[in-house]
Structure formats: structure tokens, C-alpha cells
Amino acid sequence: MKIFILITLILAFKLSISARPNIIFILTDDQRYDEIAAVGNFPWLVTPNLDKMVNECIHFENAFVTTSLCGPSRASFLTGVYANKHGVVANEYIDYDKNLPTFATLLQESGYHTAYFGKWHQAMHNRPRPGFDRWMAFWGQGKYFDDTLMTEKGENFVVPKGKYLTDQLNELAVEFIDEASKKENPFLLYLSHKALHEPFTPPNRHKELYSDIQVPTQDNLKDDMDSKPSYIREIATKNRQRGGGIAPIHWKIPDKMRTVTAVDEGVGMIFEKLETLNLLENTIVIFAGDNGYFVSEHGGLHDKRKAYEPSIRIPLIMWNPFEKQPQKINSIALNIDIAPYICEIAGVIIPNHMDGLSLKPLLSGESLKRNGFLYEYYKETDYRPAGGFSGTPTTIAYRTSDWKYVTYPENEYISELYNLSEDPDELYNLVEHPKYLSMLEYMKKALNTHLKEKEYKFPEKL
Numbered sequence: 001m002k003i004f005i006l007i008t009l010i011l012a013f014k015l016s017i018s019a020r021p022n023i024i025f026i027l028t029d030d031q032r033y034d035e036i037a038a039v040g041n042f043p044w045l046v047t048p049n050l051d052k053m054v055n056e057c058i059h060f061e062n063a064f065v066t067t068s069l070c071g072p073s074r075a076s077f078l079t080g081v082y083a084n085k086h087g088v089v090a091n092e093y094i095d096y097d098k099n100l101p102t103f104a105t106l107l108q109e110s111g112y113h114t115a116y117f118g119k120w121h122q123a124m125h126n127r128p129r130p131g132f133d134r135w136m137a138f139w140g141q142g143k144y145f146d147d148t149l150m151t152e153k154g155e156n157f158v159v160p161k162g163k164y165l166t167d168q169l170n171e172l173a174v175e176f177i178d179e180a181s182k183k184e185n186p187f188l189l190y191l192s193h194k195a196l197h198e199p200f201t202p203p204n205r206h207k208e209l210y211s212d213i214q215v216p217t218q219d220n221l222k223d224d225m226d227s228k229p230s231y232i233r234e235i236a237t238k239n240r241q242r243g244g245g246i247a248p249i250h251w252k253i254p255d256k257m258r259t260v261t262a263v264d265e266g267v268g269m270i271f272e273k274l275e276t277l278n279l280l281e282n283t284i285v286i287f288a289g290d291n292g293y294f295v296s297e298h299g300g301l302h303d304k305r306k307a308y309e310p311s312i313r314i315p316l317i318m319w320n321p322f323e324k325q326p327q328k329i330n331s332i333a334l335n336i337d338i339a340p341y342i343c344e345i346a347g348v349i350i351p352n353h354m355d356g357l358s359l360k361p362l363l364s365g366e367s368l369k370r371n372g373f374l375y376e377y378y379k380e381t382d383y384r385p386a387g388g389f390s391g392t393p394t395t396i397a398y399r400t401s402d403w404k405y406v407t408y409p410e411n412e413y414i415s416e417l418y419n420l421s422e423d424p425d426e427l428y429n430l431v432e433h434p435k436y437l438s439m440l441e442y443m444k445k446a447l448n449t450h451l452k453e454k455e456y457k458f459p460e461k462l
Contacts, residue, residue: 020347021322022180022283023107024173024189024270025338027077028263029070029119029197030304031289033063033313035260044213046206046261049268053287053317056326058363060333063316064399067376068291068304070121073335074192077290078102080339080354082454083376089459092124092140093384103339104131104188106348113185117149117172118142118192126150132190136172138165142194144201164203166195166259170266174273181277186346191266195259196293202258209258218295218310219247220425225299227429229413231393232306236299247300256293271319284345285319286338298426305389307375307397307406307416308426323363331362332401334373355454372400374450379410382461398447405443409458417443 034041038051053059065073067083075088075096080103083089086096096102108114108131115134119142120126127150128135135152144165149157159168173191180187202209219240225233239247267287274280292311294301304311316333319325322345336356343350344358357368375397380388393413397406404426406416417431417440430436450456 020186021345022186022279023342023346024191024283024285025342026191026193026267026285026287027074028193028195028289030256030291030293031196031260031315032293032295032310033289033315035196035257036315042257044210045257046209047264049264049271050287050317053267053319058318058320058323058325058327058329060316060329062330063288063314063333064312064373065291065314065335066374068306068311069377070290073290074120075122076336077288077338078104080336080356082336082355082374084456084459085355087459088122089378090380090383090388091121095123095129098130100353101351102131103342104190106343107188107346108133110346110348111185112188112346113180113183114188115176116190116192117176118169119194120192127154128152134176138194141197144194164262166193166262166266167203169193170269173266174269177270177273177277177279181279193263195263196256198252200252200255200259202255203262206258206261209261210254215249215253215257215295217243217246217249218297219300220427221246223298223427224429227432228298229408229416231413232298235301239300243300247296249296250302253295281321284322287318288316288335288338289314305377305392307377307395307404309424312375320363327363329362331367332370332373333359333362372398372446372450374398374454378459383459385462396447398443398450400446403439403443405440405447
């Protein structure tokens with residue numbers, strides 16, 4: 001009788017494992033929310049597979065990161081918590097706090113077959129991390145050509161000479177899906193691209209894309225620089241002088257936009273493989289970017305890090321055969337929401353430590369119990385031995401659906417207050433406008449309340 005019960009329990013466990021969905025999470029680097037043709041701002045981009053996801057799947061139109069920097073954002077995706085909690089406040093220095101289980105470790109423990117391919121960008125090594133049965137990662141930022149990946153066995157896999165890194169990662173992903181489809185357990189695939197990061201090197205086959213297109217400047221001369229912090233004003237003055245009145249785009253931006261097409265081709269390869277293996281109806285595919293990027297907004301800003309919308313807003317789209325599709329979701333979604341959502345759909349209990357909220361209610365037209373979110377960026381020269389980017393000061397901000405309040409706690413720069421419903425491009429800083437004094441006080445209180453609720457602690461410097 002005991003043997004029968006044991007066999008029954010084993011069979012029930014196997015059934016529950018096999019019934020859970022496969023999950024594919026694809027993450028790109030430095031991809032703006034609108035670097036997909038179907039979003040509409042750059043309609044000439046060659047992104048047919050991502051366009052199909054935007055138009056036929058679930059598109060989170062207002063998705064954001066809580067730190068616009070590769071390492072911290074990636075740690076937040078994994079752990080579901082803010083950077084001040086997981087500890088990764090700079091690139092290439094330390095990994096997330098191992099006392100915080102990631103969605104990968106939780107799914108692996110629950111029976112998922114897991115794999116990680118690509119960029120890690122936390123502690124500066126590419127040795128295997130917890131939570132992954134398969135592991136192939138490159139060192140640091142990686143190289144578009146002639147790179148080397150380390151395997152889960154600690155062995156080096158040399159990318160064939162002349163082969164484009166994005167292509168190699170796409171092929172590894174498809175091969176893993178093929179292999180995982182033969183197992184009884186569901187799989188988790190985390191595909192983490194180097195693209196679209198500098199040095200913005202497209203494959204040879206895409207070098208001529210957009211050669212007849214001139215990417216327009218995103219600088220807006222209505223931008224009230226007199227109301228902005230002085231460090232932003234100084235950048236704008238220099239760039240607009242160089243551009244003869246309006247800031248030009250960074251000269252490498254066209255190449256950046258060329259790198260997305262190889263990523264898009266990989267998305268197509270993954271969907272084709274899922275369809276061939278009859279896995280589409282039991283697989284959830286999530287596509288996101290690790291942070292936004294400026295294309296000359298606010299007087300010619302380049303890179304990311306700052307709390308403005310182009311920097312913190314990301315693409316987030318999902319194939320989910322268990323939910324209504326197509327669907328446009330306007331509510332705020334965050335990178336810290338991915339970990340709890342993946343846990344929920346995998347049948348894993350969401351840990352109490354997670355700051356993020358599962359996205360599942362949004363898919364049913366409900367709202368999340370969140371008034372706003374924290375944006376945090378810490379000046380990197382204070383947090384990593386090798387120093388780092390020094391052009392952006394430590395920034396603490398709070399964003400709701402309609403308002404944003406930005407502070408610089410270590411500098412005397414003027415704070416910023418934006419009415420996003422009326423001024424989505426953040427042209428007019430209202431922090432000193434007497435008409436909005438009550439809103440300023442409300443946002444200050446909301447930020448402080450949020451920090452207290454999250455037991456916020458300012459990260460210790462070196």
C-alpha cells in the first residue's frame with residue numbers, strides 16, 4: 001500500500017511538472033522602448049518578428065526599469081528587488097546578494113530544466129552562477145566578433161572566427177529548445193544578448209541598413225533648460241553649439257539601430273522552432289530590454305542612467321497562449337515585476353522579499369496595488385574599485401502614472417517635477433512653480449513613504 005501511495009505521488013509530481021509552461025526570457029542591452037518598428041517612432045527599423053509580437057501578442061506599453069544601468073537592472077530582473085536591496089549598484093563589480101533567491105534558482109529547485117546564454121555583467125567573470133543547468137556566458141560586455149563563452153563545466157567555447165555573437169547566441173537558444181523538448185520537465189531559457197550595446201557593430205549583412213535614412217534628432221527646442229539642473233543645462237549648451245542650434249544625434253546611433261535586426265532574426269528562429277516542435281501552446285515568451293537609451297533628447301543626452309523617460313522606459317512584450325492576445329496594457333510594469341510573475345506562472349510561491357508585483361492581474365484587466373515606483377541610480381565612481389562613469393550624479397526619483405519627482409541627494413542640483421500627463425517629454429520642470437507646490441509636497445511625501453515601506457538603506461560606498 002505504501003509503495004502504491006509513493007508511486008501515485010511520483011506520478012502526480014511528474015504530471016504537475018509536465019503541465020507547467022515552458023518559459024523563455026529574452027533580454028537585450030540598451031534597447032529603447034521604441035526601437036521596434038511597430039511602436040511607431042522609428043517605423044523604418046527592420047524588426048518583423050518583434051513587430052508581430054507587438055501587434056499580435058501582449059504589449060506592455062509603459063514598462064520601466066528601476067535603475068537604468070546594465071548590472072543593477074539585470075540583478076533586479078533576476079531577484080525582483082530594487083538595487084539598494086540586491087546590492088548591485090554598479091557594473092562589473094559584484095553579483096546580487098545570494099540570500100535573495102532568483103526566479104532561476106526557484107524554478108530549478110521546483111523541477112525546471114534551466115539554461116542561461118549570453119551577458120551577465122555583474123561580477124566581472126563568466127563562471128557559472130546558481131540556478132542554471134546549462135550555462136554559456138561571455139566575459140563582461142562581450143565582443144560582437146571572436147568572443148569566448150564559458151560553459152557550465154567551466155570549459156571555454158570559442159565562437160567560430162568571423163561569426164557574429166548575436167547569431168551564436170540565437171543558435172544556442174534554438175539548440176537548447178530542441179534538447180529540452182525531449183525531457184519530461186518544463187524548461188526555462190534565459191537568453192541575454194550583448195546587442196544593442198556599444199560599440200554598436202552590426203553583422204556584415206546588415207551594414208547597409210538605413211543607409212538612405214537620416215535618424216532625426218530627438219532634441220526639442222521647447223525644452224526649458226533654464227529650469228533643469230545645471231549639469232543637464234551644460235550638456236545641452238555644448239551639444240547645441242556643436243549642432244548649430246539643435247543637438248545632433250550621437251553619430252553611432254544608426255549602427256546601434258542596425259544591431260537589433262539580428263536579435264529580431266533570433267526571435268523568429270525561436271518561434272519557428274517552438275512551432276515545429278508543437279510547443280507554442282505551452283510556452284510563454286517574454287522579451288524585454290535592460291534599460292532605455294537617449295537619442296539626443298534634452299539637449300543631446302547620450303547613454304542612459306538619468307531618470308528621464310527615454311532612459312528608464314523599456315520594451316516589454318509577451319507571447320502567452322494562456323491569456324487574451326493581442327492585448328495592449330497601459331498600466332505601469334517594471335523590471336522587478338518579472339521575477340514574481342515568472343514564479344507565479346511556474347507554480348512557485350512568490351518570496352516575500354520581492355519588491356516587484358506579479359504582472360498577472362494586468363493581463364485580466366485588473367490593476368496592481370502600487371501607487372508609484374522608486375528610481376535609483378548611484379554614482380559609479382563611489383561603488384566600484386575601478387571607478388566608472390562619472391557624468392551622472394546619484395539620483396533618487398519617484399514616478400507615478402502621471403507625475404515624476406527627481407532628487408539629487410548628494411548634490412545641490414535643483415530637483416525636478418514633471419506632469420507627465422500634460423508634458424510626457426519632460427520639457428518643463430515645475431518644481432519651483434507656485435501653482436504646483438501642493439503636488440511637490442505630495443510627491444515628496446510619497447517618495448519618503450515608499451522608502452520607509454521598502455526599508456530603504458542608502459548603499460555603503462567603498
